[in-house]
Amino acid sequence: MLLSQDQLAEYNENGYIIIKNFLTNDEIECLLSENDEQTHLNKFKHSRKDTNGKESKISLWNHPSDNIYGNIARSHKLVDRVEELLGGEVYHWHSKMMLKEAKTGGAWEWHQDYGYWYNNGCLTADLASCMMGINHSTKENGCLQVLKGSHKIGRIDHGEVGGQTGANKERVQEAEKKYEKVYVELDPGDALFFHSNLLHTSAPNESEQSRLVLICCYNKKDNSPFIENSGHPKYTPLVKINDDEILSVIKV
Numbered sequence: 001m002l003l004s005q006d007q008l009a010e011y012n013e014n015g016y017i018i019i020k021n022f023l024t025n026d027e028i029e030c031l032l033s034e035n036d037e038q039t040h041l042n043k044f045k046h047s048r049k050d051t052n053g054k055e056s057k058i059s060l061w062n063h064p065s066d067n068i069y070g071n072i073a074r075s076h077k078l079v080d081r082v083e084e085l086l087g088g089e090v091y092h093w094h095s096k097m098m099l100k101e102a103k104t105g106g107a108w109e110w111h112q113d114y115g116y117w118y119n120n121g122c123l124t125a126d127l128a129s130c131m132m133g134i135n136h137s138t139k140e141n142g143c144l145q146v147l148k149g150s151h152k153i154g155r156i157d158h159g160e161v162g163g164q165t166g167a168n169k170e171r172v173q174e175a176e177k178k179y180e181k182v183y184v185e186l187d188p189g190d191a192l193f194f195h196s197n198l199l200h201t202s203a204p205n206e207s208e209q210s211r212l213v214l215i216c217c218y219n220k221k222d223n224s225p226f227i228e229n230s231g232h233p234k235y236t237p238l239v240k241i242n243d244d245e246i247l248s249v250i251k252v
């Protein structure tokens with residue numbers, strides 16, 4: 001087991017855990033240096049507008065490749081922990097780089113990931129995500145905010161909010177009265193593992209510093225979508241790699 005009993009209990013109680021220095025400095029450096037056409041850093045094809053029309057940029061892919069992004073997504077240190085949290089075999093659901101540019105990066109409305117993954121045909125909320133800081137994620141540049149313990153609410157109805165899918169506002173207001181709001185500030189390399197029903201949001205980036213995170217998401221093998229062509233992969237075995245192979249992409 002990579003996670004302690006205390007960490008498992010914390011995840012079950014709060015809906016998330018944070019692991020400091022989860023990625024090494026070399027891994028972060030490699031992610032940042034991979035900025036040619038083959039990588040995801042400069043492929044921010046999607047963007048989502050918040051209610052004020054400000055945009056957050058996303059680069060998203062369903063299957064991990066043999067590059068640094070894929071190697072991290074397939075690494076034992078990441079996948080084994082998610083399997084411990086979800087209690088069984090998982091597969092890659094998607095990974096994404098999320099960029100909030102300095103001054104202009106937009107907000108993410110309150111939502112649960114299972115709020116919309118439900119519509120991809122997953123019967124249960126047995127999915128989890130790992131958000132890794134690539135640069136500093138701070139209150140100023142729009143770090144993630146979570147309602148601690150809110151995963152216990154279960155799935156809330158979601159609908160259109162601006163250009164995004166957001167959780168029912170009345171439910172969020174009630175949840176905000178009951179659950180503590182936590183600003184999840186991350187240093188480069190820190191990782192936040194979180195439950196797919198945890199309510200989360202993030203503010204626009206009004207600072208001079210961009211905010212860049214990598215999020216890898218996993219679904220449990222026995223929760224593969226029951227509908228065809230849902231936009232996310234059905235169960236596809238994940239070939240894990242050893243942690244010391246993550247940097248094997250570096251050409252010498």
Ligand SMILES: O=C(O)CCC(=O)C(=O)O
Pocket residue numbers: 098108113142143144200201202213215
């Ligand atoms: O990047 C962010 O601040 C929010 C990301 C998010 O909420 C998500 O990917 O579900």
